[in-house]
Amino acid sequence: MTIKQTARHIAVGPVLRTAGVGLGFTVVVVFLLLALAGKFSPKIERAGGHAGAVAGRPVGNATLVAVVARRTPVIESAVGTIGAVHETSVASKLLARVIEVHVQAGQEVKAGEVLVQLDDKDLQAQLHQAEAGVSAAQAARDMAQIEYDRVKPLYEQGIEAKTAFDQADAALKGAQAQLEQAQQARAHAQATLDYATIRSPIDGKVVDKRVEVGDTASPGQVLVALYDPTRMQLVARVRESLTHRLEVGQTIGVHVDTLGMTCEGRVSEIVPEAESASRTFSVKVTGPCPPGIYSGMFGRLLIPLDEEEVLVIPRTAVRRVGQLDLVEVAETGADGGKVLQRRIVQLGRTFGDDMQVLSGLRAGEEVALAKG
Secondary structure (H helix, E strand, O other), X not given: OOHHHHHHHHHHHHHHHHHHHHHXXXXXXXXXXXXXXXXXXXXXXXXXXXXXOOOOEEOOOOOEEEOEEEEEEEEEEEEEEEEEOOEEEEEOOOOEEEEEEOOOOXXXXXXXXXXXXXXXXXXXXXXXXXXXXXXXXXXXXXXXXXXXXXXXXXXXXXXXXXXXXXXXXXXXXHHHHHHHHHHHHHHHHHHHHHOOEEEOOOXXXXXXXXXXXXXXXXXXXXXXXXXXXXXXXXXXXXXXXXHOOOOOOOXXXXXXXXXXXXXXXXXXXXXXXXXXXXXXXXXXXXXXXXXXXXXXOEEEEEEEEEEEEEEEEEHHHOEEEOOEEXXXXXXXXXXXXXXXXXXXXXXXXXXXXXXXXXXXOOOOOEEEOOOO
16 A cells, blocks of 8 residues: 555545444434334224224213204304494583583483583573563553554544554554564573573483583583484495395394394395495394493394305214313224214304314214213
């Protein structure tokens, strides 16, 4: 071996040793991964000779029910906001100081009940002045009537001149006009005085009071907001492709998420104009709603579409374990008898006491009801 060959052998030796160590480490890692994956563990035979399943427990006295296929309409929802059909805001017609507030938010009131009282001292003085004007005009009219009644027969007998009769007639008519003017001024003063007492125009519930004692109310300022809680409606935005399935007078479901319940309503109005940005129509649904419904709550309009076939099982057959929904399915065991095997299912909508099964079961299979 030459000196050159010896040098090459010495240089290649460490490289081969390094490659060998790396290959050995890789083999060890692969072996560990296979062991963790269970590749070297014996398989558990399932009843019936299939691998990968654990033997179930006997059915015993468990109650079995079949998985049923049911046809039900497909429901499309449209979100909306619940509000009152009749909602009103009571505003002031005067510039006056608030001296009394008789209501709070959430309070129920009757039509005609006093809500807010404004300072009316000046208005009462104006009314008294107007009433005095009516009394004076009434007295003047009475005197004119007496003079007219005296002159008229004398004129008819030719004793009084026509000029005197015309003067008496004009005086009576002028006094009558003055009396009517005074009466109108009194009515105006009375109406203005009535504006100082703010009353409820409807039977309803107070949404909000926006003044306190000592505040100065201005003309047009809203003092109290009211609504009628006995007539509520859902105003939903429905896309144009679904509006042809709705018509005025149609009975339809409304789901209130906060209460977790569905009630029925009636389509009262479909606004015949689409919003250009979203291509949706406003649909108003009114009807009986459960207690606890408030204006401004979130709701869903349930629009029925075509029917579909769904699998359902009783709610009592489902067991909740952590984040999983499990059922016990009756299967044929190794000895030919029925045993219960736990199976994970994916659930969908609720139909009364039944639950929709999206995956994990087939129609005709039997599941066990949970014991109370």
